[in-house]
Amino acid sequence: MLDVAVARARILEKLSPCGLETVSVAHACGRVLAAPVVARLSNPPVSVSSMDGYAVRIDDVQEGATLDIIGEAPAGHPSSLTVKKGQCMRLFTGSQIPAGADTVLIQENMRRDGNAVTLLSGGKAGQFIRKQGQDFQKGETLLSAGKVLTARDIGLAAAAGHVWLTVSRRPRVGILATGDEIVLPGDPAQPDSIVNSGAFMVTAFLRSIGAEAVLLPVARDNVESLSTAIAQADHLDLLVTIGGASVGTYDLVREAFKPHGLNLDFWKIAMRPGRPLMSGQLGKTPMIGLPGNPVAAMVCSVVFVAAAVRTLMGLPQGAELETETAILGADLKENDQRQDFLRSTLRSQPDGQPPIATPFASQDSAQMNILAQSDALIIRAPHAPPQKAGTLCRILRLP
């Protein structure tokens, strides 16, 4: 059975980013930037006042001095007049600083009398002026390719004059659940029906990380139904199946996909939950076959499918998982040959100490309630010796 990191590397090495598209800046949040954002203008484009008040010359600033008001320049309405000795101009927050002026005095420190103001205090040269280009200059590179865009980045790109951004295309991922017992939530159910929680969960998760994830119709446990379902794969960047991966008589995914060009790279890995994981190519489309047990399907999605989706989005991923240190909250027995991913709660601790990770007593891979209550997976190496509560362990936080 394949090691988890080797399986991850084998999945990732066959994938390449699925292309670029141009989207409006308003719709680019969460997308992966594919070309640098270079400022098309400076911010602020001209020097502006940061307060409501008067533009003055510092040489005239002296408590008790009186200055003539030569005009008013609201924001967006610059004045062509020049402020000369003994003069000032009425300004507001965001107003362009008129020629001749080098300082702004706030109106609270002045007394207006018709067309003149008396200064009630002094001031510092250059105060309350936002200099041209103080935030950024035209031509400056503001955002680098490969960045996942935040709402703040959208604001920055918009401020820099960008209407459109080039981003990685969202990978189209089809999620195909299989099984005669599988029904949709709310469907008329037989006593032994199982609701398609696996596909709903995996679809929701992959959407949350940026994929265009599509829930495909459920395929039944026969070669005809599975073969029909495969027709969808042509339009996908990645096909994810759920169930039918194991060794039972009705676990038919491999058999049904073979005549349609399935090139299986591996099947079965040393992982719990997730042993019957499959990876390969269906014609030109990469395929990952998840185990039917929904907890195993989700854990494998977190460990493998998310990395595949991110690679398709142009975010390079390594073979190793990004884990954290935690303190074990319960004794653990010796592990067998499969790398274990134990559903656990996390309790944070004061003073920067690692959180305490306590595994649930039941680790059955069909228990959705425990999965939903879990904060993280404790990762145990194959053949790890028994481990005592209070010692350090590695965890992977659950999304």
Ligand SMILES: Nc1nc2c(c(=O)[nH]1)N[C@H]1C(S)=C(S)[C@@H](COP(=O)(O)OP(=O)(O)OC[C@H]3O[C@@H](n4cnc5c(N)ncnc54)[C@H](O)[C@@H]3O)O[C@H]1N2
């Ligand atoms: N003799 C062996 N039996 C099993 C082995 C094995 O190595 N030898 N492996 C076990 C492991 S580990 C897993 S995991 C499961 C995976 O089997 P399949 O991928 O073939 O999955 P199914 O048999 O189709 O279903 C398993 C289980 O999960 C339920 N299921 C399936 N799809 C969904 C879904 N979309 N949403 C919710 N639940 C789903 C299904 O009803 C079954 O109860 O095999 C073990 N057996």
Ligand code: MOO
């Ligand atoms: O993947 Mo299975 O759920 O290991 O039990």
